[in-house]
Amino acid sequence: MISKKQKFKTVVFVLIFALAIVGGVFGISYYKGILTFPWELTVNQVEDTKKVEQPEVIEEKVEPVKEEVKEEPKPEVKPEEPEEEIEESEEVEPESTVANTGVQLDYYGALHVEDGNLVDADGEIAQLTGVSSHGLSWYPEYVSAETIKSLRENLGINVIRLAVYTSDYNGYCVGGDEVQSVIKENIDNAVKAATDEDMYVIIDWHILNDNNPNEYKTEAIQFFGEMVRKYKKNENVIYEICNEPNGDTTWDDIKKYAKEVIPVIRNVNQDALILVGTPEWSSDISAAVDDPLEYDNIMYTYHFYAGSHKASARISLVSALEDGLPVFISEYGLTAANGDGEIDKKEASKWQEIIDDYQLSSCIWNLSNKDEGSALINSDCDKKADFEYEDYSEQGQYFFDLLKKHDAKDKSKEDSAKEKDKEDTDEEETEKESNTRETKKK
Ligand code: IDC
Numbered sequence: 001m002i003s004k005k006q007k008f009k010t011v012v013f014v015l016i017f018a019l020a021i022v023g024g025v026f027g028i029s030y031y032k033g034i035l036t037f038p039w040e041l042t043v044n045q046v047e048d049t050k051k052v053e054q055p056e057v058i059e060e061k062v063e064p065v066k067e068e069v070k071e072e073p074k075p076e077v078k079p080e081e082p083e084e085e086i087e088e089s090e091e092v093e094p095e096s097t098v099a100n101t102g103v104q105l106d107y108y109g110a111l112h113v114e115d116g117n118l119v120d121a122d123g124e125i126a127q128l129t130g131v132s133s134h135g136l137s138w139y140p141e142y143v144s145a146e147t148i149k150s151l152r153e154n155l156g157i158n159v160i161r162l163a164v165y166t167s168d169y170n171g172y173c174v175g176g177d178e179v180q181s182v183i184k185e186n187i188d189n190a191v192k193a194a195t196d197e198d199m200y201v202i203i204d205w206h207i208l209n210d211n212n213p214n215e216y217k218t219e220a221i222q223f224f225g226e227m228v229r230k231y232k233k234n235e236n237v238i239y240e241i242c243n244e245p246n247g248d249t250t251w252d253d254i255k256k257y258a259k260e261v262i263p264v265i266r267n268v269n270q271d272a273l274i275l276v277g278t279p280e281w282s283s284d285i286s287a288a289v290d291d292p293l294e295y296d297n298i299m300y301t302y303h304f305y306a307g308s309h310k311a312s313a314r315i316s317l318v319s320a321l322e323d324g325l326p327v328f329i330s331e332y333g334l335t336a337a338n339g340d341g342e343i344d345k346k347e348a349s350k351w352q353e354i355i356d357d358y359q360l361s362s363c364i365w366n367l368s369n370k371d372e373g374s375a376l377i378n379s380d381c382d383k384k385a386d387f388e389y390e391d392y393s394e395q396g397q398y399f400f401d402l403l404k405k406h407d408a409k410d411k412s413k414e415d416s417a418k419e420k421d422k423e424d425t426d427e428e429e430t431e432k433e434s435n436t437r438e439t440k441k442k
Helices: 004-032 043-071 073-096 145-155 176-196 213-230 251-268 286-290 311-322 345-357 394-441
Strands: 112-114 117-119 129-135 159-165 200-206 237-240 274-276 298-305 327-333 362-367
Touching: 129 145, 129 200, 129 394, 145 176, 145 394, 159 176, 159 362, 176 200, 176 213, 200 213, 213 237, 213 251, 251 274, 286 311, 298 311, 311 327, 311 345, 345 394
Parallel strands: 129 159, 129 362, 159 200, 200 237, 237 274, 274 298, 298 327, 327 362
Antiparallel strands: 112 117
């Protein structure tokens, strides 16, 4: 049996042993530096420990927040920048705005002459309004596809006349083979461009200093034969066989010439529209009224220059129109007849009244930037297309404004027609209503 004394000794021994082990472990740890007793720390060390611990936590939490705050505004700014750029480029464009009349004159398809008027297949009046080129040998750059497209899009005209001078410098009949082939190439490009743009194109045999069309009749026959074979399928090509007979040339001379040239064209294209010049620079049309040519689809040309031709000239034109003569104003200018100087607006508006009243077709002289009053483009403008309003000469601006007004007139016509239609429909409806009421009563 174990006595109480022995038990007590054993417990004390175990406790002392346990304490020795714990003390040993602390001692070794202390010795190795793993353990630091609190009373060994200085005040600074205690604070440092706190600092070291705190920043680790605070920095980790605060920094990402700061970064987020910095980064967020960036994406907000970036999308705004391109928007500003787009706005800027949109603002730049209008500065170089091409002048546009807002007009697109009609293309009527095949044309013919009926009761003194130029009409379409349904017999409705066809009015062609456009420009004449200058001499193709001198200003061919204005009959390029680019220019013709721009004239159609921005001026809205539906016809261009190609002036093929016969006897002037580098004219078709005096310039040799090389000149002829260059002129024909220019005509071909212009006809193709006009066709692409739904425009009419007049091939004008531009006699002038040769006075009498019979002078180069053989060449004319050869030329028109070649042209009509090339363009027999083009219903938009119009043949003007002699620009301005003048000097001693009589209507009989012109008729003689016409009777030889017209059949050359008609043998290939029976329906072609043909324009014939008249004596006195195409201003004396009374003889044609008395003694017209016996062909269909012929129109007689009348030319005027507002600065030179006035009331008496207008009287003779109106008289021929009233007599039912089919007249085409294939060339006119607003300057004096020499093609230079200022434009005569007062006379111009009187001439324009006749053009409007009789719905005449017309081409204004001339599409070039030559330093002369009748050139439509300013002489200091080198552009060949997309003209701005300031690029046009005084006469060019007058013509531009005229086309623009034309559009306004058409719109007001449309509006009044619409109003009339509405009135008619209202009346019809009222009538219908009262009829229905009447029937119900019965
Ligand atoms: C003029 C041109 C001019 C050119 C001259 C050549 O404007 O630049 O030097 O021809 O002779 C016409 C003629 C037309 C004339 C125009 C102006 O059809 O060829 O152009 N005009 O004089 N008839 C009446 C006036």
